[in-house]
Amino acid sequence: MLDSVNEIFEGAAAKYLSAVDADPARSNQHEIGGLPSVGFKSFLGTPGKSDGYPFPALMAYLTDEEDAELCQDTVTWYDARWKNPKRSPEYRLYYKSNPVTELIQPTDFFLVAKKRDGSLLLLFTPAGSSVEFQLRHLFGLSDVDQAFTSASMPSQTLILPIKMLLEELGVRAFDEREVQNDLDMLLERFPDKFPKTAEFSAVAREVTDFDCINDPDAALIGWMEREEALFRAYERHIVSERLLSGFGAAGDDVDEFIAFSLSVQNRRKSRVGHAFENHLGFVFQQNKLPFEKGGGARFTENKAKPDFLFPKFSAYHDPQYPRERIFLLGAKTTCKDRWRQVLSEGDLLEKKYLATLEAGISSSQTDEMVAKNLQLVIPTAIHGSFTEAQRSWLYSMADFMHMVRQAL
Numbered sequence: 001m002l003d004s005v006n007e008i009f010e011g012a013a014a015k016y017l018s019a020v021d022a023d024p025a026r027s028n029q030h031e032i033g034g035l036p037s038v039g040f041k042s043f044l045g046t047p048g049k050s051d052g053y054p055f056p057a058l059m060a061y062l063t064d065e066e067d068a069e070l071c072q073d074t075v076t077w078y079d080a081r082w083k084n085p086k087r088s089p090e091y092r093l094y095y096k097s098n099p100v101t102e103l104i105q106p107t108d109f110f111l112v113a114k115k116r117d118g119s120l121l122l123l124f125t126p127a128g129s130s131v132e133f134q135l136r137h138l139f140g141l142s143d144v145d146q147a148f149t150s151a152s153m154p155s156q157t158l159i160l161p162i163k164m165l166l167e168e169l170g171v172r173a174f175d176e177r178e179v180q181n182d183l184d185m186l187l188e189r190f191p192d193k194f195p196k197t198a199e200f201s202a203v204a205r206e207v208t209d210f211d212c213i214n215d216p217d218a219a220l221i222g223w224m225e226r227e228e229a230l231f232r233a234y235e236r237h238i239v240s241e242r243l244l245s246g247f248g249a250a251g252d253d254v255d256e257f258i259a260f261s262l263s264v265q266n267r268r269k270s271r272v273g274h275a276f277e278n279h280l281g282f283v284f285q286q287n288k289l290p291f292e293k294g295g296g297a298r299f300t301e302n303k304a305k306p307d308f309l310f311p312k313f314s315a316y317h318d319p320q321y322p323r324e325r326i327f328l329l330g331a332k333t334t335c336k337d338r339w340r341q342v343l344s345e346g347d348l349l350e351k352k353y354l355a356t357l358e359a360g361i362s363s364s365q366t367d368e369m370v371a372k373n374l375q376l377v378i379p380t381a382i383h384g385s386f387t388e389a390q391r392s393w394l395y396s397m398a399d400f401m402h403m404v405r406q407a408l
Contacts, residue, residue: 012113052078133360201278359385
């Protein structure tokens with residue numbers, strides 16, 4: 001089990017980029033200084049030659065609205081004063097132009113982390129974004145400014161949404177050894193291809209022991225985490241087998257490989273959302289809450305299909321049914337700008353609800369949600385990634401279910 005960020009990274013530091021950091025025209029270089037002041041020399045060494053020390057690096061530019069821009073590259077840790085041996089060294093991190101660095105801007109939040117495998121992770125995101133708050137929560141960064149701040153590397157167990165963010169960035173955050181016995185069972189049941197998401201979700205519940213009646217929040221997180229671990233272990237096995245068999249008659253068909261790669265990526269993106277809905281529906285069923293899912297003939301205005309409607313769609317369309325006894329719940333593993341979709345899914349209802357697994361959503365976004373009369377419903381284990389003011393407003397899953405039960 002991965003208990004903390006320390007098991008993946010040796011150390012990390014963050015700052016807001018200055019114009020000199022982000023704009024080569026200001027410094028005639030692609031480089032960032034200041035890391036020795038927060039002890040990074042102990043992670044990167046003391047190069048004395050002109051070529052410095054190269055480090056493989058995964059770089060990413062992340063926003064709250066778009067998918068991450070990722071690239072693998074090499075950065076160089078070098079002494080900018082190597083030609084002047086009489087002066088004390090000045091170590092800087094040199095980066096090349098690539099699709100990620102072309103996006104960075106002054107004032108962006110920047111985090112650099114040294115992984116235990118010897119590589120670096122360089123992450124950029126607009127200041128004030130939800131991604132920034134998630135990264136600061138993950139690495140233990142309180143006050144950040146234009147000078148580097150060293151991460152405290154907190155020892156608490158990594159919460160599910162942070163693990164999912166790391167996996168999105170190519171950092172293994174689920175320990176496959178924990179699910180090896182279950183993986184063998186999966187391969188026996190589904191030896192040839194991925195099962196339907198509903199089947200995978202059912203297996204995740206089968207191999208774990210959570211009480212979704214007395215603690216629906218813990219059950220939801222536990223089932224999602226187990227399913228993620230099982231899925232990634234199963235996926236790596238299936239994909240590795242496919243890679244060994246090659247693509248096309250000669251094994252080197254590039255188009256077939258690209259098509260396969262796209263199918264893997266699309267499955268990853270769509271599956272987790274369906275899994276979240278599967279487990280939510282199971283929790284509601286076990287707690288005997290009347291609900292219906294949108295789809296088919298079940299819709300509201302403009303053919304909108306809410307994820308969950310309590311108690312049923314016929315009540316929504318009945319002008320005599322009390323509106324205060326109807327609840328609309330959207331379900332999105334991450335919010336980004338998609339949370340606004342929920343606002344238009346039930347015009348007759350003044351207040352709407354959104355269940356999500358996203359951690360550390362920015363205050364500006366939650367303020368807008370409050371103004372739009374949208375209530376976030378988030379499992380209790382994730383509440384700690386929010387500010388104290390936000391936590392007083394959040395609903396847990398138990399809170400939401402109690403409210404619905406009382407009204408119905």
